[in-house]
Every structure is written in C-alpha cells, then in structure tokens.
Amino acid sequence: MPDVIVGKAADFADPGRKVVDISGTEIGVFRLGDEFYAYHNICPHLDGPACQGKILPLATEAVCEDKSSTGRIYSKTQTNIICPWHGFEFDIRTGRHPTDGNVRLRPVPVSVRDGDVYVNVPVRN
Ligand code: FES
Known part of the structure; x- marks a missing residue:
C-alpha cells in the first residue's frame, strides 16, 4: 500500500497521538518532540x-533500605x-513493554515529509 497521509505534524499535541483507520486497519500515530512513531x-x-490509552511518563517506585x-x-x-x-504499558519510542521486551506493539513505518505525517500499512492478504 502506498504511504497514507494521517495529518499535519503541527496538529499533533506533544506528547500526543491520533488513532486512524486505514482500510479497516487501526493505527496509533504518536508524537514525542520532533519524532513520530506508529x-x-x-x-x-x-x-x-x-x-x-493514557500517555504518561514511566513511573517507578523508590524503595529505601528498610x-x-x-x-x-x-x-x-x-x-x-x-x-x-x-494496564500493560509500552514505551512509545520502541513499542516494548518496560520489563519484558518480547512483549511489544507491532510497529508501522511512519515518516514526515513537508510537514505531513505518513504511515505505510502493509496490505492484508
Ligand atoms: S493490557 Fe490487556 S488487552 Fe491490553
């Protein structure tokens, strides 16, 4: 499938996301700073x-010696x-679960050209 435009980069919040449906395939497109992930x-x-789901910083618990x-x-x-x-969490930059890197979201190629964000969704057979 050719690249599909999903919006203007400037219209994404930072951090932010947009979920789109492309020919029956739902894709989450995320912005963190100047980078995009899908x-x-x-x-x-x-x-x-x-x-x-919610977009939040990774939270860890600080534990004392006692x-x-x-x-x-x-x-x-x-x-x-x-x-x-x-409540499973995934690093937006990698799609991986914080404690089990084998558990991950399936990535979709994403690019930004001339201020527009594109994704490339594989054709389903
Ligand atoms: S955490 Fe169970 S479906 Fe996502």
Whole structure:
C-alpha cells in the first residue's frame, strides 16, 4: 500500500497521538518532540486498543533500605502508552513493554515529509 497521509505534524499535541483507520486497519500515530512513531492498535496481551490509552511518563517506585517507599519517580526520558483494558504499558519510542521486551506493539513505518505525517500499512492478504 502506498504511504497514507494521517495529518499535519503541527496538529499533533506533544506528547500526543491520533488513532486512524486505514482500510479497516487501526493505527496509533504518536508524537514525542520532533519524532513520530506508529503501531497497530492491537495490544499483545488480549488484543485491546492499546494505542487509545493514557500517555504518561514511566513511573517507578523508590524503595529505601528498610523497604519503605519514598513515592513514585516519573521518568523524564521515557513516555509510555498504557493499554486501557488491563494496564500493560509500552514505551512509545520502541513499542516494548518496560520489563519484558518480547512483549511489544507491532510497529508501522511512519515518516514526515513537508510537514505531513505518513504511515505505510502493509496490505492484508
Ligand atoms: S488487552 Fe491490553 S493490557 Fe490487556
């Protein structure tokens, strides 16, 4: 399938996302800064609409030597998409789950040309 335009880069929030339907294939297109990423809107857990979840920084729990918590720490470098069905998280830059890199969203080629964002969806047979 040829590249399909999904919108103007400037119209995406940062961080932000748009979920599009291209000939029956749902694709989540994400913006982080000047970079764009795209994935099939199918969660590897139970096929939920992973790309439609909340966009949040990776959160980790800081634990003291006595095992008490000092609270959450929010990453300044990793932003995740959180599947709305059961909460699986995926790094928007890689599509991978933070603790199991084998669990990942299926990537879709995305490019920006002359201010427009394109995706290339493989033809289904
Ligand atoms: S379907 Fe996405 S976390 Fe279960």
